[in-house]
Amino acid sequence: MALTRSQKRTAFATVRHAILIVWLLIVAFPIFWMVSTSFKPDREWFAWPPVYISDDSTLDNYKIVWAGQSEYTEHVQTQSLQRPWEALGNSALIAALATTLAVGFGSVLAYGVSRHNILSEGRMFQLLMLRMVPPIVVVAPISIWYAFWGLLDSVFGLVVLYFLTTLPYAVWMSKSFIDEVPREVEQAAEVLGASRWQTIWEVVLPLVRSGLVATFLFILILTWSEYLLALLLSKTEVVTLPVELSKYQGSTEGRVYGRQAALAVGITLPLILVGLIIRKHLARGFSFGMVRR
């Protein structure tokens, strides 16, 4: 049976949509599960068959995690270790500083690479390879040096580390956006009397702004959710949210999933908020300019 062209198109579209819907479910399920668990009372965390949406939704998890309410007197000791608001503050400060530095330096470096070939292709590739090194390989020497320099458990120590480890991404991503700005557009500005800085400020920056915003969000997500380095380089004084998350393990009942879910929602929400605020840049930025004329 031969299909007509329009039937074929419909069939392809159906298959394509089916695949995308399945993919969406796979991606969205953990998020749904996190949110749903955060509202479940204790007995439903491990219930079988699983409870998808609790009939006795409760805010207890949020109250205990974020408002410091304590139900169990026997947990006093662990409770005192948990400081989610402080962790949120640390995470926000560290992620914002490191990301701003990475995107700031990275985009300037990327401009130099794109326009003046200050790094050869080989060097650029090495830069990216640097990032392929598993963090566990470098964490031991870094801890030793950090201990030596007194950088353990400090905001500064983590900012420097996150800045340096995300810099390659910042360079690569922003370079792809800068590459798209035709050189002739810059030269047109130059010949019309603009100085180098005026050209960058008036012409290049507005054209790559969306891309830089996308780069910013991407790196913010990386630094915001980084766990391993944060765990090993600072776990008592300067605690970040992902490390804080690992502390919600009761000594008697194992993992307290509801509490962890409530904290995880708190970790996720700020990123979603940032994403919403800058959403108009994202569609353009994450398509790597392919939509742009």
Place this chain on the structure above:
Amino acid sequence: MSRIELTRLRKEFGPLVAVRDLDLTIEDGEFIVLVGPSGCGKTTTLRMIAGFEDPTAGEIRIDGRLVNELEPRDRDLGMVFQSHALFPHKTVAQNIEFGLRMKKVAAGERQRRVREVADLVRISHLLGKMPAQCSGGESQRVALARTLVTEPSNFLLDEPLSSLDAKLRRELRAECDRLHEELKKTFVYVTHDQEEAMTLADRIVVMRDGIIEQMGSPMDIYGDPASYFVADFFGSPSMNLIGGEVTGGDGRPQFRGGRFVVDLPARFAVRSGPVTLGIRPEHVRVGAEGPIRDTVKLVEPLGKDTLLYFDVESARPFVAIVEGLQLANFRVGQPVGLTFTEDNIFLFAADGRRIADRA
């Protein structure tokens, strides 16, 4: 006053020599066209004048002032790019205003001049639009306006029309000509299109492999080509060029090539040996009688003229132009006689140089 002098200008890209020791003086108010095939160095030359490429050697002077070390913005130039290079995030008005803003012209004055120049290139209705909303021809007019508004003494145009369709190209070509007439500024125009060169230029500079092949008025270039390359490059349809040999040497030279045997005028200072004979299609007379007999291979009516193709057993078909729509008078397979008007025969030596007339 503005005079551009290039002295032994040279540009190398690694092992590649793009421009070889070029000497050229462009007079004030002149419309000069640099023309040649891609890779001949014409755009590189223009970009060196603009200041986007640093010469490997040689001097660039504008009004006697050495500008090699000056930034593009300090050279008193305007440039129009092949890609238009409009600022996509600014409106047409803001695009045009940009140069004035950089030169710190007051806001009121800026608006007046933007309106003035928009009128001049007829884009007043576009001022509020974004470049993405403009067609190719409109974009190029905006690019022209953006350059004109700063009133530079020299205009550099890098294949400004090559991204446009044929009709628009003719229209904007006329526009360029009109602007040059009105402004009386120096125009340096780069193109690979011989027709643009012929119609626009006061003086054509034909470039090839980084050197100037020939320089002169359009009539010189067309009527007195210095080499096989120039003869072949200019004219549409192009000159008939037939490879062959000269016999008879100094006495009564005769050309034999393909199916042709042509008695050459005695004016040629030519020895026996291999040559290429060139004759433009409009200088071939086609009639019932003529010293060269052949049959029509193909008839191509152009409307105003008719092209007749002949097979002469050379690499390219041989073409003659007859005036008017001559479908009734010439048919495929019809035997005719061809006469070459003697004054318009060119001979080129094996190295491509033109063989001179005996003075």
